[in-house]
Amino acid sequence: MSALESDIERHYGAEDVSARVLRALTAAGKDLERLTRADLSPFDEFHGGGLASTRDLASFAALAAGLEVLDIGCGIGGPARTLAAEFGCRVTGIDLTHEFVRAATMLTARLGMQANCRFQQGSATDLPCAAATFDIAWSQNMLMNIADKPRFFAEVARVLKPGGRLALETVVAGDGRQIHLPVFWAARLEHNFLVTGAELKSLACDAGLVVDALEDTTQAVIANGRKRQAAIAADSASQLTVAVIVPDDVPLKMANALSNNEEGRTRTVKALFRKPA
Ligand SMILES: C[S@@+](CC[C@H](N)C(=O)[O-])C[C@H]1O[C@@H](n2cnc3c(N)ncnc32)[C@H](O)[C@@H]1O
Numbered sequence: 630m631s632a633l634e635s636d637i638e639r640h641y642g643a644e645d646v647s648a649r650v651l652r653a654l655t656a657a658g659k660d661l662e663r664l665t666r667a668d669l670s671p672f673d674e675f676h677g678g679g680l681a682s683t684r685d686l687a688s689f690a691a692l693a694a695g696l697e698v699l700d701i702g703c704g705i706g707g708p709a710r711t712l713a714a715e716f717g718c719r720v721t722g723i724d725l726t727h728e729f730v731r732a733a734t735m736l737t738a739r740l741g742m743q744a745n746c747r748f749q750q751g752s753a754t755d756l757p758c759a760a761a762t763f764d765i766a767w768s769q770n771m772l773m774n775i776a777d778k779p780r781f782f783a784e785v786a787r788v789l790k791p792g793g794r795l796a797l798e799t800v801v802a803g804d805g806r807q808i809h810l811p812v813f814w815a816a817r818l819e820h821n822f823l824v825t826g827a828e829l830k831s832l833a834c835d836a837g838l839v840v841d842a843l844e845d846t847t848q849a850v851i852a853n854g855r856k857r858q859a860a861i862a863a864d865s866a867s868q869l870t871v872a873v874i875v876p877d878d879v880p881l882k883m884a885n886a887l888s889n890n891e892e893g894r895t896r897t898v899k900a901l902f903r904k905p906a
Contacts, residue, residue: 630725634752637774637820638726643876646705646728647735653868664739666710671869673707673736675813676770677850677886677897679857682798683708683769684715685849686899689842690796692716696764699723699788701753701781702771705874706733706746712767713745721763722748723756732874754780758788765794772799772829773814776822782836785902792906795838797899798846801826804893809885811878813871826898838902847890850897854887 694717703722712718733748751757766785802823815821872879889895
C-alpha cells in the first residue's frame, strides 16, 4: 500500500467499524440474529445517491443473474448485497479499508449471503485479481480518491473479460472552484482527485475501453441529499445513519457535499464503458 493509500485508509477506517455497527443496530432495537438488508439500508450504501442510485446504475448497466461483478471500493458491502439479492449477480468486493472489509464480511455472513458476496482488502490500482475474470467492474464514489487514474482504468481493462463492462458512479469536477471541505471522501485537499466527465471519457479510451454512455446525475443526487438531511433532522435521536460508519463531522460533510453540487463546484455522473470483445 502506498503512503497516500495508507493515509486514505486512515481517513475512512474508524476504529472497530463492525462493533460500532452492531452496537447501533442493537440500540435501534434490531434483532442481530434476524438482520435484514432493510435494517442496514440507512448506512450501508455509502454514496450520494443511496440505494436508488445503485438500482439505477444496475439497470443502466443491464446487470443480470449469474454475472461476475467486481465492486472496486466496496465499502461495507451494501451495493454488493443489493446486486446479489436484487439482480442475481455474484460479487467480489475489494476495498482499501480493512475495517470496512471486515464489516462487509461480518454483515454479509449475518444475512446469509456469503455464497454470492465475498470481500477482500486491496487497492483499486493494483487489483488482487486474475486477468479477464469479471463480466462487470463496478465502482461507486471511489474514483475521487484515486490519484493514478490511468492505472485504475488499466487495471479495470485487465480484469474484465472481453466484452465486459465498467459501470461507474462518481463525483467529478465542476466549475473549477475549490470544493468545500470536509466531504465524505476527503477531509483535506491532498485526498481529493477530481477530474471532469470529459477527462473520464478520455482516460477510459486511453486504457482501450469504449465509452457506451456518460450521464449527469447531479440533480438526483442533490434531491437524495436533501431527503437524507431532512430524515436525520426529523429523527435526530436515530442511531442508524451514515454516522455509524463515519464518526466525524457527518452534518458538515453532508452540508458540504450538497453545497458543492448546488453551487456547481462538483457534479456527479454515471457512466458505462466497455472492453471490446
Ligand atoms: C465513499 S466510499 C463508497 C463505498 C461503496 N462504494 C458504497 O458506495 O457504499 C469510498 C470507498 O472507496 C474506498 N477506497 C478509496 N481509495 C481506494 C483505493 N485506492 N482502492 C480501493 N478502495 C479505495 C474507501 O475505503 C471507501 O470504502
